[in-house]
Amino acid sequence: MRPLPTLIALAAAAAFGGFAATGLTTLIDQRAQAAAAVTAAPALVPAMGSLPAAVDGQAMPSLAPMLQRVMPAVVSVNTKQVVRVRNPFADDPFFRRMFPNIPQERINESLGSGVIIDAVNGYVLTNHHVIENADDVSVTLADGRQLKAEFLGSDADTDVALIRIPADKLTAIPLANSGALNVGDFVVAIGNPFGLSQTVTSGIVSAVGRSGIRGxxxxxxxxxxxxxxxxxxxxxxxxxxxxxxxINTASLNPQGSMAGNIGLGLAIPSNLARDVVDQLLKNNGVVIRGTLGLETQTLTPQVAQGLGLGETRGAVVTRVYAGSGAAAAGLKTGDVIVAANGQRIDSAEALHNYEGLQPVGTPLALEVRRDGKSLTLRAALKAQPGAVAGASLDPRLTGASFAELPEAQRSAGLSGVVIKDVARGSRAAQNRLQPGDIVLEASSGEFTDLAGFQASFARKPQQLVLQIIRGNARGNLLVQ
Structure with missing residues (x-):
């Protein structure tokens, strides 16, 4: 009779051999059969306990009834993008004659998830990064129907997008008040991970109001x-x-998303998603953000000491723009903002993030430290322009338009503005400016955002030099 360790080793070797010789489906079958065999041999491995179907006559709780109502509202979102192929041989006449069918473009496909939030209008909520730059978006419903989707609008800064599908007999999920969520509340995630349809995972709320994540x-x-x-x-x-x-949007994994889940998932709160959807529907697919109209920097120990403050946290006001909501509220250079509508503000980045999440016209109660004293100032956010024409800033920039830097780049540590468009043959084009250039600095003056960039041209510089990032290169450009 073989000793017990030998039996276990043989059993393990047999299982591994089955894995090596068969596919995934066979492996699953073998694991099920092996589990049954092990259970029948208590001398080797004790049987695992299982939950009873009922306790004291009460059925054990299950998520199945709720999921049966909800899962039809979760869809698969498939996108296609036509990408032009850059082939160095395609410009050679001899090569083109030898290979007339050389591909000039390819199609990139990606797969994500979406949620039906309005069954009557066919509105589907998803992430901006799921449909970004897509030439074609289609939706597959839980019942197998495949439908072409209409793009209604998106907001890259909050990663929210809205599409519409032309279908009847849809199921929608009602939106809850995400502000009522508490750490420890049970939640369920539904989507299509790795292209697998209708997958459910569960857990708890680990934190709310999470911010400060780069990119x-x-x-x-x-x-x-x-x-x-x-x-x-x-x-x-x-x-x-x-x-x-x-709305599930990202997972944090230092080894990359393909390494799998490690229990750090992020979702966009439904209240924020609802506000963005309302703006997309009202403003023809775009979001108009509000701004206080000031520049700040994070309070440092040295500055805190100079201002006579015992606590090193907050955003120090370094500049207030004329005609802004901040100016109307009476904010001054040197003020330290430590809270907005009761929410702690620990840094300049935190204040900027809070501003960007509030709709235009939102009244703010700002808790401020001034000359060592506490006071509360009332301010309102004013609309900030989506883009500024270069001609309105300086004739040398005619033909270019400037916009706010995308928040993903700003949260990664950059500041400045981005060139949105450059008209062909314009003065800006002749000065070699290109769409997508990030302007970090200018000889016109200091700035961190679009409002500051505008204000810096109050006096036209005799020589206009822009420090820009183009792709992976950084350099100075003299604008004639």
Whole structure:
């Protein structure tokens, strides 16, 4: 009779041999058969305990009834993008004659998730990064129907997008008040990770109001330990009542998203998503943001000491623009903003993030430290322009338009403005400016955003030099 360790080693070798010789489906079958065999041999491995079907006559709780109502509202979003292929041989006449069918373009496809939030109008909520630059967007419903989607609008800074599908007999998920979420509340994530349809994971709310994550735009995330993997983007995060509390958007993994979930998932709160959708529908597919109209820097120990403050936190006002909401509120250079509408403001980045998440006209109660004293100032956010024409700043910039730097780049540590468009043959084009250039500095004066860039041209510089980033290169450009 073979000793017990030898039997276990043979059993393990047999299981591994089956894995090496068969596919994934066979492996699953073998694991099920092996589990049954092990259970029948208690001398080797004790049988695992299982939950009873009922306790004291009460059925064990299950998420199945809620999921049966909710899952038809979660869809698969497929996008296609036509990308022109850069082939160095395509310009050679001899090569083109030898190979007349050389491909000049390819199609990139990606897969994500979406949530039906309005069954009557066919509105589907998803992530901006799921449909970004797509030439074609289609939706596959839980019942197998495939439909071409209409793009209604998106907001890159909050990673929210809205599309519409022409279908009847749809199921929608009602939106909950995400502001009522607490750490420890149970949540369920539904989506299509790795292209697998209708996958459900569960967990709890690990944190609310999560921000300060590099490269993710404006941030007020729900953090959860429910598994969120590639393909889950745009899917639903629901509470136990089957109400939408968030839109799954990202997972944090230092080894990359393809390494799998490690219990650090992020979702966009439903309240924020609702506000963005309202603006997209009202403003022809775009979001108009508000601004206080000031520049700040994070309070440092040296500055705090100079201002006579015992606490080193907050955003120090370094500049107030004329005619702005900040000027109307009476904010002054040297003021330290430590809270807005009761929310702590620990840094200049935190204040900027808070501003960007509020609709135009939002009244703000700003808690300020001035000359060592505390006071509360009332301010309102004014609309900031989506783009500024270069001709209105300086004739040398005629033909170019400038816009705010995308928040994903700003949260990654950059500041400045981005060139949105350059008209062909214009003076800006002759000065070699290109769309997508990031302007970090200018000889016109200091600035960190579009409003500051405008204000810096109050006096036209005799010599205009722009420091720009183009691709991976950085350099100075003399504008004639």
């Amino acid at each position: 993710l735009g404006l941030q007020n995330f729900i953090q959860t330990d429910a598994s969120i993997n590639p393909g889950n983007s745009g899917g639903a995060l629901v509470n136990l009542q089957g109400q939408l509390v968030g």
